[in-house]
Amino acid sequence: MTDNNVPVIDVRHADKHFGKLHVLRDISLSVNRGEVVVIIGPSGSGKSTLCRTINRLETIDSGEILIEGVPIPPEGKKLAAMRSRIGMVFQSFNLFAHMTILENVVAAPRSVLRRNKKEAREEALRLLERVGVADQKDKVPAQLSGGQQQRAAIARALAMRPKAMLFDEPTSALDPEMIGEVLTVMTELAADGMTMLIVTHEMNFARRVADRIVFMDEGAIVEENTPKEFFECPRSRRARDFLSSLRDR
């Protein structure tokens, strides 16, 4: 299953409605091993929804989503196993409120993967070290700053040794002075070769780390482009309008 030619994430002709609202329109998108794909687009364009369907936190009406060439199982243990191989980082961190930071990182490897206690702990400490919050390990999430919480959440996802990581606006809930520290961690992750799908409004970051930019509007992918071309001379009119609206602000 380490065939390098099979995309890690492969979305094919996905459609989704929320009632009458057509949130995903015939979305096809693949992310290859080691690739960093950044999704940008105006609010309400369906970026979060797309991100969530890849973990089956939302279902799709039609089309299919394959992880390493295998369709996402619809339910049960197989679905859980598939989810455990895709890390997800949320806008609101969602660290487990009743656990310490260390317990947060150890919980899933212990409960889901049944890893040995000592090893899980050691790996968790290494990961917390890597994201720079090891000194906070015995605190509960509410005692940490937003930036520290988000970095801990990244460590928690990494503890499952995921094949790919999904980030849904990981810095949108942060105070400006904390955005940098989270983006730094993500940049390092990208440099280490992690496969990443990132929804973000941080354009400079997108330009720096993305291998590919995907621009969405009204539930459809309007443009897929290299960062350089996308930011310098976007092909689509809507992307041009979107970018200039950002510059005006």
Place this chain on the structure above:
Amino acid sequence: MKKPSIRDILYEPPGPKAQRRIRITTAAALLLIAGLVFLIIRQFAETGQLNARYWAFFGRGTTWRFLGEGLLSTVEAAVTGALISFAAGFVLMRGRLNRFPVIRFLSAAVIEFTRGVPTLLFIYFFFLAVPRMGWALSSFWKITLPCAVSACGVVAEALRSGVNAVPKGQREAALSLGFGEIRLFYKIIFPQAFRFVIPSLIAELVIVLKDTTFASVVSYADLMQNAKVLISNYDAMLSVYLVVAAIYILINCLLNKLSEYLARRMDRAAERGAA
């Protein structure tokens, strides 16, 4: 990072004028209460209730031992009843949140039924109907079981509201890490929900405690039943009822303190290592 108390949230700190107003109303209220107490005592004195013969037997050890035995029985029945209702309430809550509609429906029906029927009817059921169906129950179970049945629906709903109060993101994060539904519930959701519902559970324990005063119906020798024996022995109704009421109030105050203590301990646990 101390959490503000409800009072801090609801009111600003009082200024000098407000402080004077608070002092005046406090004084007025104390005067009013003192007046009422005086009136009651005078009424007692005039009707002879302060007569030594109504109170003298409280000076005897046997009286207190007798009341103490009753109290112990009350506590035994209340704690057993509450524990059973917590367990049954938990099962009903799980049923109410089950993914099979039939189980959800049945659980909801049981919850509504137990919440709607007065405790006394359950007591009569266990006292009169159950023995006729061939189950011989001791008087302890005849009071404990109906109190538990009567409380379990309320407990189930309290637990359910606790579960619903856990933010959705907690569930999504656990799902994305590969937790299955069962582990997700027991490791992530319920430990958080439980903290929210401790006060409701203790409030329910108080209700069960009060319900056990029906024990005399099934002639279980609880505090109330023993009080009645004292009343007929000494022909002293008012004094005994006053003392027994004071005991019940005392226990319930203790339970409320316990509830506050637990809530504070949870908060502190949540702030572990803050210093």
